[in-house]
Amino acid sequence: MRTIALGAHVSAAGGVNNAPTNAKQIGATAFALFTRNQRRWQSPPYAPETVTAFHTTLEASGYSRDVVLPHAGYLINLGSPDEEVREKSIGGLTDELSRTIALGLGMLNFHPGTSKGELDEKATCRRIAQGIDRVLQDVRDDRERPALLVLENTAGQGSNMGATFQQLAMIIEASTHPDRLAVCVDTCHAFAAGFDIRSEEGWNSLMDGVIATVGLQKLAGIHLNDSLGGLGSHKDRHQPIGKGEIGIEGFKAIMQDQRLDGLPLILETPEEDNWAQEIELLRSLAE
Numbered sequence: 001m002r003t004i005a006l007g008a009h010v011s012a013a014g015g016v017n018n019a020p021t022n023a024k025q026i027g028a029t030a031f032a033l034f035t036r037n038q039r040r041w042q043s044p045p046y047a048p049e050t051v052t053a054f055h056t057t058l059e060a061s062g063y064s065r066d067v068v069l070p071h072a073g074y075l076i077n078l079g080s081p082d083e084e085v086r087e088k089s090i091g092g093l094t095d096e097l098s099r100t101i102a103l104g105l106g107m108l109n110f111h112p113g114t115s116k117g118e119l120d121e122k123a124t125c126r127r128i129a130q131g132i133d134r135v136l137q138d139v140r141d142d143r144e145r146p147a148l149l150v151l152e153n154t155a156g157q158g159s160n161m162g163a164t165f166q167q168l169a170m171i172i173e174a175s176t177h178p179d180r181l182a183v184c185v186d187t188c189h190a191f192a193a194g195f196d197i198r199s200e201e202g203w204n205s206l207m208d209g210v211i212a213t214v215g216l217q218k219l220a221g222i223h224l225n226d227s228l229g230g231l232g233s234h235k236d237r238h239q240p241i242g243k244g245e246i247g248i249e250g251f252k253a254i255m256q257d258q259r260l261d262g263l264p265l266i267l268e269t270p271e272e273d274n275w276a277q278e279i280e281l282l283r284s285l286a287e
């Protein structure tokens with residue numbers, strides 16, 4: 001029997017405690033959520049009732065911490081050449097990691113960032129790693145398995161880091177807390193960055209790359225998105241599964257890959273009303 005943890009990035013509108021319920025409603029066995037308003041620098045702290053309600057709902061819905069992959073806000077850029085933006089980013093990620101821990105969760109996914117061309121690749125990765133280290137120093141997590149910061153690969157739009165797994169590995173190696181870092185593979189970003197995952201062979205070649213750079217044990221989750229942009233287009237534009245340039249064969253290879261069993265597989269596709277059907281479709285591809 002395979003354990004497939006599959007779901008979507010569900011809404012937390014009205015309170016984070018609504019996210020597990022929203023996930024349950026679409027038949028998800030995993031989910032993602034924003035820990036706070038993703039388009040603002042500041043959000044009020046959680047009311048204690050909200051945290052309690054989240055714990056209760058999560059447990060009642062049967063989700064373990066290992067299948068929930070919170071996503072940090074889009075403003076965060078640990079590589080920013082602008083000191084003010086970088087400080088706000090470190091503060092923002094610190095707050096989001098604290099929220100992740102308060103919710104009893106074990107991972108926080110974020111985009112590595114960019115120095116907007118002001119630094120070379122190596123120096124940018126070092127700057128991002130130093131930002132990560134400050135966040136991890138500022139947030140206490142005494143649990144047996146402390147929370148991980150999960151670096152997502154990117155489409156490589158502009159000069160964003162993370163278009164290759166070598167870059168993610170460089171960030172991890174430059175950090176003084178490599179054991180607290182992991183990676184998430186977004187299929188749309190990978191395809192747009194030039195990984196041809198339209199076939200089983202292509203998917204396996206991406207996985208070989210993950211294994212050779214960051215290592216399989218660091219793979220913490222997958223974002224399942226088809227791509228509007230073509231191979232190597234560097235466009236971060238998600239499409240519903242099977243309706244983009246990757247196509248069904250690629251997703252079949254992913255769903256058949258037992259190395260992903262138990263990891264949160266998260267849809268971030270644009271047509272929310274179809275998530276239940278997309279989950280069903282993906283489950284059928286795993287059979």
Ligand SMILES: [Zn+2]
Nearest residue numbers: 152186223268
């Ligand atoms: Zn993603």
